[in-house]
Amino acid sequence: MSRLAGRYDEDDVRVRPNRRGSRPRSKDRPAHEEAVPGFVTAVDRGRWTVLVEAAGKGRNAQPERTVTAMRARELGRKGIVVGDHVGLVGDTSGSPDALARIVRVEPRRSVLRRTADDTDAVERVIVANADQMVIVSALANPEPRPRLIDRCLVAAYDADLDPLLVLTKADLVDPADFLANYAPLEVPYVVTSSDDDFSLGLDELRDRLTDRISVLVGHSGVGKSTLVNALVPGTDRATGDVNDVTGRGRHTSTSAVALPLANGGWVIDTPGVRSFGLAHVDPDRIIENFPDLSPGTANCPRGCTHDEEECALDAWVEGGHAGPAGPSRLASLRRLLASRTEGREEHRREER
Structure with missing residues (x-):
């Protein structure tokens, strides 16, 4: 036996720790105070196009x-969409081979969402920080889809x-009858022609878009991309024809893109949609946009869907509290609420 054996016990043995995982991972993340601010204008397969504004003076000046x-x-799987304001680090020179990193997404002022259908709990963010939704619909070729328009209004x-209804191809069909359905909602609108230069309505539309961030939505074939090409010359957004058999347009825009307007502001073109799920929408959010009717819900029974016999809105309107337009406004409100629930009822019928 060694002469040292009696001098030490197991407490004196120093065990070498396992290097992997020996230090707990810090929950603190770098502040990235030096991050350069930018505005996301496009997303494509895991790469984001970000506009960085001009900064600095003298030798250190950097152009837009x-x-x-x-x-x-x-950031993990945090979603980053067109319209987001972000912080960038790394190579922000904008040279062809440069690649920066988005390390921060600033708080959003607004978020436009939709779900795949009215039973899908997963929300899909379309754009961030917009302040106006431009709902584009053709009056003919393809035929207008009021139900989709109603759903877009609910989402807005x-x-x-702020919603804005833009009707294209007004030289083919008189828009008066169609607009009468939306008069009680007091939705502002612009009527345009079907020619390539939009000789009718384009100047008015430009005025309504100036200094605002506007997102264009509508189903395929209604002329969204043609409008964008007229508003932002040189953009060359792909346009498509309407199928003579189905009456549907062909998808031409495959992803959202933000484009600057000459007089200030941005227009965001989005891919054509054929459905607009509203599973995420709280009915109270819709009613808030009817200030002449919302006080009348105070006496509604708990859980009122506002289309039942006990709904207090009928008495509110009959009492004249909503003004002379009350009955038509109430009908429009209930139409919008119905547009949210129709998809769910159809799904239940399919399950049976």
Whole structure:
């Protein structure tokens, strides 16, 4: 036995720790105080196009530039969409081979969402920080889809976006009858022609878009991309024809893109939609946009859907509290509420 054996016990043995995982991972993340602010204008297969404004003076001055960026690992799966204001680190020079990292997404002023259908709990963010939704619909070729328009209005009200209805191809069909359905909602509108230069209504539309961030929505074939090409010359957004058999347009825009307007503001072109799920929308958010009717819900029974016999809105309107337009306004409100629930009822019928 060694002469040292009696001098030490197991407490004196120093065990070498396992290096992997020996230090707890810090929950603190870098502040990235030096991050350069930018505005996301496009998303494509894991790469974001970000506009960085001019900054600095003298030798350190950097011009306005477009930067390609990836999402930093620390953001995890956090969604980044067109319209987001972000913080960038890395190579923000904007050179062809440069790649920056998005390390921060600033708080959003507004979020436009939709779900795949009215039973889907997963919300899909379309754009961030817009302040106006431009709902584009053709009056003919393809035929207008009032139900989709109603759903877009509901989504606009839920996101606190100002709605604007733009009707194209007014030289083919008189828009008066169609607009009469939306008069009680007091939705502003612009009527345009079907020619390539939009000789009718284009100047008025430009005025309504100036200094605002506007997102264009509508189903395929209604002329969204043609409008964008007229508003932002040189954009060359792809346009498509309407199928003579189905009456539907062909998808031409495959992703959202933000484009600057000459007089200030941005227009965001989005892919054509054929459905607009509203599973995420709270009915109270819709009613808030009817200030002449919302006080009348105070006496509604608990859980009132506002289309039942006990609904207090009928008495409110009959008492003249909503003004002479009350009956038509109430009918429009109930039409919008119905547009939210129709999809769910159809799904239940299919399950049976």
